[in-house]
Amino acid sequence: MLNKKIIAAALSTAVVLTACADQAEDHQPATITVTEQDVKDNYIIMAHAAYADSLTTALTLQAKVETLLAAPTEQNLDNAKEAYKLARVPYQQSEILRWDTDITINAGLDEDGGLNSVDEWEGQVNAWPLDEQAIDYVEGNENSGIINQKNGADITTDYLIAQNGVGGEANVTTGYHAIEFLLWGQDLNGTKAGAGKRSVNDFQTDKSGKCSASNCDRRRAYLDVVTQLLVDDLTAMTAEWTEQAANTKGTLANNFKNSADGIRYMLFAMKAMATDELASARMNEGLEGLDPEQEHDCFSDLSHVAIYYNLQSVRNAFYGDYQTIDGELITGASLADFINQQNPAIYKEFDDALNAIEKNMLVVYNAGEQADPIRFDQIIGQADDAPEKQAAFAAVYQLVELQSSFNSVEELLSLQALNLSGSGD
Amino acid sequence: MKKITLSLLALFSVNCLAAENIDKQQHLSAGETSVKSIYSSAFSSHSVNIKDAKNILKFNGGNKFFEEPWAQSAGSVSSQDGLGPLFNNNACQDCHIRDGRGHASQAEIGEKGTDFNSMLLRASKSVITAEQKNAIQQSLMANVADSCIGGQLQHQANFAIQEEASQAVSYEYLTVKFTDGFTLELRKPTWHVKANGCEIEEDTVLSARVAPQMIGLGLIALIDEQQIVAKQDIEDSNNDGISGRANYVWSVADENIRLGRFGWKSGQPTIRQQSAGAFLGDMGLTTDFFQTENCLPHQKDCKSSSNGNGDMVSEYDYEVSTKVLDKVTFYSNHLSVPQRRNAYASNVLAGKKVFNEIGCNQCHTESYTTMSSTEFPELSEQKIYPYTDMLLHDMGLELTDFDKYSQFVEGDTQVEFLAQANEWRTSPLWGIGLAQTVDPQATFLHDGRARSILEAVLWHGGEAEKHKQTVLTLNKSDRDNLISFLKDL
Numbered sequence: 001m002l003n004k005k006i007i008a009a010a011l012s013t014a015v016v017l018t019a020c021a022d023q024a025e026d027h028q029p030a031t032i033t034v035t036e037q038d039v040k041d042n043y044i045i046m047a048h049a050a051y052a053d054s055l056t057t058a059l060t061l062q063a064k065v066e067t068l069l070a071a072p073t074e075q076n077l078d079n080a081k082e083a084y085k086l087a088r089v090p091y092q093q094s095e096i097l098r099w100d101t102d103i104t105i106n107a108g109l110d111e112d113g114g115l116n117s118v119d120e121w122e123g124q125v126n127a128w129p130l131d132e133q134a135i136d137y138v139e140g141n142e143n144s145g146i147i148n149q150k151n152g153a154d155i156t157t158d159y160l161i162a163q164n165g166v167g168g169e170a171n172v173t174t175g176y177h178a179i180e181f182l183l184w185g186q187d188l189n190g191t192k193a194g195a196g197k198r199s200v201n202d203f204q205t206d207k208s209g210k211c212s213a214s215n216c217d218r219r220r221a222y223l224d225v226v227t228q229l230l231v232d233d234l235t236a237m238t239a240e241w242t243e244q245a246a247n248t249k250g251t252l253a254n255n256f257k258n259s260a261d262g263i264r265y266m267l268f269a270m271k272a273m274a275t276d277e278l279a280s281a282r283m284n285e286g287l288e289g290l291d292p293e294q295e296h297d298c299f300s301d302l303s304h305v306a307i308y309y310n311l312q313s314v315r316n317a318f319y320g321d322y323q324t325i326d327g328e329l330i331t332g333a334s335l336a337d338f339i340n341q342q343n344p345a346i347y348k349e350f351d352d353a354l355n356a357i358e359k360n361m362l363v364v365y366n367a368g369e370q371a372d373p374i375r376f377d378q379i380i381g382q383a384d385d386a387p388e389k390q391a392a393f394a395a396v397y398q399l400v401e402l403q404s405s406f407n408s409v410e411e412l413l414s415l416q417a418l419n420l421s422g423s424g425d
Numbered sequence: 426m427k428k429i430t431l432s433l434l435a436l437f438s439v440n441c442l443a444a445e446n447i448d449k450q451q452h453l454s455a456g457e458t459s460v461k462s463i464y465s466s467a468f469s470s471h472s473v474n475i476k477d478a479k480n481i482l483k484f485n486g487g488n489k490f491f492e493e494p495w496a497q498s499a500g501s502v503s504s505q506d507g508l509g510p511l512f513n514n515n516a517c518q519d520c521h522i523r524d525g526r527g528h529a530s531q532a533e534i535g536e537k538g539t540d541f542n543s544m545l546l547r548a549s550k551s552v553i554t555a556e557q558k559n560a561i562q563q564s565l566m567a568n569v570a571d572s573c574i575g576g577q578l579q580h581q582a583n584f585a586i587q588e589e590a591s592q593a594v595s596y597e598y599l600t601v602k603f604t605d606g607f608t609l610e611l612r613k614p615t616w617h618v619k620a621n622g623c624e625i626e627e628d629t630v631l632s633a634r635v636a637p638q639m640i641g642l643g644l645i646a647l648i649d650e651q652q653i654v655a656k657q658d659i660e661d662s663n664n665d666g667i668s669g670r671a672n673y674v675w676s677v678a679d680e681n682i683r684l685g686r687f688g689w690k691s692g693q694p695t696i697r698q699q700s701a702g703a704f705l706g707d708m709g710l711t712t713d714f715f716q717t718e719n720c721l722p723h724q725k726d727c728k729s730s731s732n733g734n735g736d737m738v739s740e741y742d743y744e745v746s747t748k749v750l751d752k753v754t755f756y757s758n759h760l761s762v763p764q765r766r767n768a769y770a771s772n773v774l775a776g777k778k779v780f781n782e783i784g785c786n787q788c789h790t791e792s793y794t795t796m797s798s799t800e801f802p803e804l805s806e807q808k809i810y811p812y813t814d815m816l817l818h819d820m821g822l823e824l825t826d827f828d829k830y831s832q833f834v835e836g837d838t839q840v841e842f843l844a845q846a847n848e849w850r851t852s853p854l855w856g857i858g859l860a861q862t863v864d865p866q867a868t869f870l871h872d873g874r875a876r877s878i879l880e881a882v883l884w885h886g887g888e889a890e891k892h893k894q895t896v897l898t899l900n901k902s903d904r905d906n907l908i909s910f911l912k913d914l
Contacts, residue, residue, distance in 0.1 A: 102464055129505060131496035169494030169515060170505075190738075280485030288486070288748070291504035291736045400478040400485075 027319050027351065030337035039320065040262045042332030044253045046322040047097055048241035050313075053090030053325045055234040061087045061179070062227045069220050072203040081183050084176075085302055090325055091126070091176065092309030096269050096317050097252075098122045103259045104252065111250030115236055118252070124164060125233050127172040128296060132181045134163070134171035135222070137213060139186060146173065147218045155221040157229045174229055177299070182223045184299040191381025193373075195301035264415045266335060270314050271406045278310045279399035286380050287392055295376050303376035304368030311361050311395075315354055343412050350405045357398045363391035447774065451792075454855045454914070455641050455762035456807030467763045467859045468524040468640050474803045475759060487756025490749050491517040491524075495708055497583050498733035498744075507733020507744025509709040510586045510720065511579035513545045517753070520544075520636035520707065524760055525856075525863035527636035529614065529873025530594050537593035537617060544635040544873055545707065546578040546592065546618065551838045552628035558839075564673040564682045567692060567841050573623035575721050577706045578631075586726045590620040596874075601883055604898045611883060613823070614874050616831045623723060625829040630840050632826040633872035634689050638863075640856050641811060642687065642696050643758030643804045647795035650684050653815045656790070667787050667888045669816035672850070674842045677701075677714050689871040690844035691817060697754045704745050711743040712750050758801055762809075762855045765913050776910025779903045783895045788851045788888070790814040812854035812914065819847045821886020824870070847887060858912035878911050879904075 061083040068076040100119040110116040133144040146152060146163060153159050163173045172178060185198030201212035203220055213219070245251035256262055282303070286294040295303040316322045320334025340347035367374040367388045374388055382389040409415075453459045458472035471484040494516040495508040514520050520527050520543040527543025549568030553561075560566045570576035574589045582588045596612035603609075616633060618625065625631075654671055661668045672685035676694045685691035693699035701714035711718060711732070720727035733744040741747070767773050780786060789812040798805040825833045826846040836847035844850075849871055857878060860867045868876055875881035885893045899907065 129493060129496065131506075133497070169519075170496035275481070276485050276488070280482055281489045284482050285486055285489060289738060291738060294504060396482065397478045400481050403481065404476075 027334075027336055029340050029347075030333065033341060034333035034337045036263055036338065038333030039266075039335055039338050040257055042320050042334065043262075043266060043317070044241060044246050044257060045243075045332065046316060046320070046330055047094070047253070048238065048243070049322050049324055049330050050090050050094035050097075050316075051234065051238040051241055054087065054094055055231070055238045057083070057087035057090055057325060058227075058231050058234050062231055065223055065227045068200075068203060069224060072200050074200050077183070077198075077200045077203070081300065084180060084183060084300065085305060086325070088176070088297070088302060088305050089309050092306050093313045093316060093322065095126075095310055096273055096313035098126070099269055099272060101265055101268070103261050103265050104255060107255050109250055109252065109255060112245075112248055114245075114251060115240055121233060121237060124161065125175045125230065125237075126177065127164070127169075127175055128177055129170055130172040130177045130181065131170040132186060132299075134173055135178055135181060136219065139188060142214065147222050148215050150215060150218075152218075155218060155225050157225055157232065160222075160226060160229060174226055175233075176230065177297070178226050179223070179230065180297060180299045180302075182219070182226070187299050187301060187377070189377075191377055193375070193378055195375075196299040263335070263338070263413065266317055267406065267409060267413075267415065270317050271403065273310060274314045274399050275403045275406070278307060278314075279396045282307050282310065283392060283399075284396045286376065287389070287396065289380060295380070298377070301375040301377055302368075304365050307376070308361055308365040311357060311399075315358065318350065318354060339409060339412065343408075346405070346408045346412055349408065350402075353398060353402050353405055357395050357402070360391040360395035360398065364388060364395065447769065448792075449769075450808055451810055452765040452768035453808075454765055454810045455644055456795075456809055458644065458759075458761050458803060458807060459764045460761040461764045463763075463766060463859070463862065465523055465863050468638060468760060468856060468863050470761045472643075472759045472761045472803045480755075480759075480803075483752055483755045484759055487752035487754070490753050491521075491756055494519075495710060496733075498731045504736040504738075504746060504749065507710050509581075509583035510718065510727040510730040511583075511589060511724075512581050512709040513577075513579055513707045514542060514581070515708060517703070517708075521639050522636075522864040522867070524639040525860055526638045526867045526869075527873065528864070528866045528868040529633075529635060532593075532595050534596070534598060537595050539591075539593045541580055541592055544633060545580075546616070547632040547634060547841070548574050548576060548578060548625065548629050549632075549840050550626060550628050551630050551834060551840075561839055561842065564675055564842050566675065568839070571626050571629040572721070573620050573625050573723075575719060577719075578618065579706075579709070579719075582727075583730065586730060587621050587724075589724075590618055590625075592619075593617040601897070603904070605900055607901065607904070609879060609883065611880055612874055612876070614831075614872060616827060618829055627828070629829060630826045630834050630838055630846055631829060632690075632840055632846075635868065635871060635873040637689065637852075638856055638860065639757060639760045641762040641809070641853065642760065643801055644762075644795050644807060644809050645686060645811060645813075645815070645853065646696055646758065647798055647801075647804055647807075648686075648793045648809075648811075648815060649796050652793060653684065656814050656816060665787065666891060667818065669788070669814060669818055669888075670843065670848065671815075672817055672841070672843050685842060685844075685850075686815060688841075689849055690841045691815070691850040692841040692844065696757050697750070700753050700757055701745075701750060704750070710745050712745045713741070713743055713747050714750075716743045758804065763859055766858075767909075767913050770909075770913075772906045772909045773913045774910075775903075776906035776908065776913075779899065779907045780910055783892050783907075785892060786812075787892075788814050788816070788818055789854055790851075810855060813851040815850065817844050817848040817850055818889070819845070819887035820849050820884075821847065821888075821890060823886055824849065824872075824884060854911065854914045856914065858914045879908060882911075 064080040064083040068080045100117055104118055115121050132138055136145040136147045138144055160173045165171055184196030187196045199212045201210050204210040204216050206217045239245060240252040246253040246257050248254055282296045296306040297303045319336050321329055321331035323329050336347060379388045379392055457474045460470040460473050475481060496506045497508050498506050508515050522543060529544055530538025530540035532538030548571040550571060553569045557569050579589050580592055595615050599611045599613055601609050601611055657669050657671050659668050659670050672691035673682050674685040674692055674694050676683040677698055683694035685694055687693040687699040693702060701712040704710040704712050705715040705719055735741050736746060791812055792810045795804060795807045795809060822833055825836050826840055827833050834846050836845060838846040840846050869881035870884055875884055882896055883893060
């Protein structure tokens with residue numbers, strides 16, 4: 001077993017959001033031969049860690065939401081927003097696992113009573129685009145959404161699940177982006193600075209007399225329930241990837257471990273994320289100036305976090321390491337090693353390309369985090385020669401051009417295209 | 426004597442066929458654009474010879490708008506709102522499943538199937554004025570819409586808007602017997618339509634259409650018009666029982682008459698117009714092509730409904746920005762056709778021979794070389810194997826369009842520009858063998874009645890009646906080979 005855990009002490013107390021970028025840049029090639037099984041075993045450990053972190057940060061978010069609902073103050077709302085931001089870090093890294101594929105479809109995943117479809121699960125956890133009118137009031141319509149159906153059904157997890165996608169797929173009622181909308185509200189600033197500005201008094205009780213919008217009690221119930229559902233969903237997914245699950249038929253980990261197409265699955269998920277989902281849907285469509293809300297976290301203006309950690313999901317899968325929210329580095333037999341020992345030139349091409357992308361994505365990320373931040377929707381509005389916009393576009397093109405490296409690897413390993421059934425969001 | 430030669434050929438197929446100068450490129454159904462895939466994503470790749478990142482991004486962008494659902498107006502993603510008020514579905518991909526074809530509803534004996542998620546009904550009047558008739562004859566207009574449900578029945582609607590109608594299908598199950606005793610079950614549809622709040626007119630012709638596959642469209646757009654028109658034989662002057670008619674249709678962009686190439690009856694001249702037509706007709710989304718919502722005069726709730734015009738960045742008087750239409754058009758031009766898997770296997774080559782001997786290739790024309798194109802260089806001058814003559818043919822009574830009582834109308838009723846109620850464009854056969862890999866629910870023919878390729882073959886009538894009769898006399902080996910060939914496409 002090549003997997004080892006290194007405590008990256010220097011990073012453990014640092015703010016999570018400044019971490020991660022550099023340690024993989026000088027990836028040390030393995031000194032002993034790694035097998036396909038080694039790579040897969042390490043991947044299962046990484047997958048579990050990313051989901052476990054997603055769950056942990058979602059539980060923190062839930063605690064902050066409970067505090068907010070108990071005492072709706074600006075500070076408590078800010079704390080909940082900060083918890084949302086931290087929760088996005090591991091989740092976006094777990095997204096490399098977000099697609100159903102040929103190896104998971106009709107693979108008997110219901111045998112263990114656990115999750116049956118990754119796509120269905122994902123549609124409940126991170127569906128996008130989201131038409132917020134299905135949830136709450138919007139500019140120009142103060143009565144829209146489930147929250148404002150005064151005499152509507154009680155808001156329960158079952159009800160929100162049943163309403164998800166009713167009357168149109170964009171009528172998303174659950175998941176991260178529903179929580180994001182509830183915490184921030186609509187971002188009506190276009191490409192100017194500023195995210196959504198929901199008043200904390202939207203979360204006062206009706207009887208307090210301070211409710212700033214109608215139906216505060218229903219809004220409170222909604223936020224409470226939708227956060228609980230996220231926790232439930234992440235609990236279920238984390239259970240699919242535990243060490244025990246890896247040895248239990250019908251789990252995702254076991255299915256992956258025993259699939260002859262495990263490496264193929266890893267590579268094609270990386271390709272889908274890098275060249276299509278991230279480069280196109282989550283970055284280029286916004287950058288091309290079509291619409292500033294064609295960004296992944298449009299209410300909170302935290303798209304820079306979402307996209308940076310989506311890139312990390314690709315890097316993690318390649319370099320075989322994942323840094324936990326506690327700063328622990330999980331590392332082991334990697335796809336990088338597996339490729340390197342067969343063809344160092346292809347490995348180097350891949351490694352160089354990923355590092356070049358990392359540099360540009362870091363420019364975008366840091367712009368969003370600096371003292372006077374330039375967020376992704378502001379970058380959309382920048383002149384074409386602004387350094388942040390140039391870096392963002394450069395990253396997009398480099399991500400797409402990664403396709404030729406993927407092609408080389410596919411040829412090297414004699415792999416055929418794999419179906420990823422999930423729709424882009 | 427001839428028979429003996431044939432069986433010898435079968436025995437020594439590999440060597441003998443190799444000696445026959447077989448086309449070694451034919452596994453590349455779409456030339457250099459063909460993708461190698463045997464999976465459910467087989468129809469979703471871009472032309473593999475696109476290398477330029479800018480074009481790949483354009484394709485991916487189109488894919489995003491093809492896949493993702495559109496929201497009702499005032500959605501926060503303003504570039505992706507404006508769905509309805511009336512629509513058939515809210516995302517392109519939900520009908521063109523994984524870029525493949527849709528399906529007709531299932532229904533056991535005595536049941537009515539109501540799954541119309543990937544198909545729709547068109548409607549056009551047959552009792553019209555001489556002036557209208559003349560305009561259609563001159564390709565100035567497609568047809569005259571029904572006053573109750575319009576030119577297309579939309580069975581879904583936004584919140585608080587009334588859907589146009591409810592619809593269902595039931596089947597009579599028939600058994601067809603081959604000369605050698607082999608039998609196959611067919612299902613013959615009866616359509617049930619009930620409009621809401623008005624009556625579909627007595628003279629209206631309904632036409633059931635399943636969402637077609639999306640692959641290879643840009644190549645079809647580049648087949649030389651002269652080659653297509655040259656095969657026309659409207660009066661069947663060569664007496665081979667096959668006529669073949671080109672449809673000529675109105676081109677919105679050119680403000681002129683053009684050859685129809687796309688749609689089950691070749692009712693659209695370009696991929697762009699076809700896409701804009703689908704945005705409007707199927708999803709209620711206006712474009713720079715078609716800027717008016719398709720609400721009928723009596724649909725007051727539809728007419729007073731808000732629209733999704735413009736987006737956060739720019740003002741425009743329609744819902745789908747021209748940038749988005751550009752992307753979707755680029756995407757639709759470049760969906761790749763999969764390579765054939767076993768084009769040179771002896772049974773497949775033998776099946777192709779049967780196909781040609783029967784005369785299927787009289788309409789299912791094997792191959793073309795696309796014209797040169799500077800706009801789409803990857804699609805330019807490619808040797809392609811779509812197996813279509815791109816012409817309309819009389820397919821017989823059983824496949825003729827019908828009225829609201831599901832009774833066949835007169836075959837020669839014009840329903841879409843020059844196309845008659847009994848006429849259908851020869852479907853390209855490329856990709857047909859992977860249709861049910863891409864979506865196991867996929868069914869065949871314009872109305873999705875055929876559950877397998879062989880069922881589709883046996884529904885051929887009219888100009889292809891003779892060919893179908895020959896198929897019924899095939900022995901098991903020829904029949905199996907024919908199917909092997911079709912499944913390899």
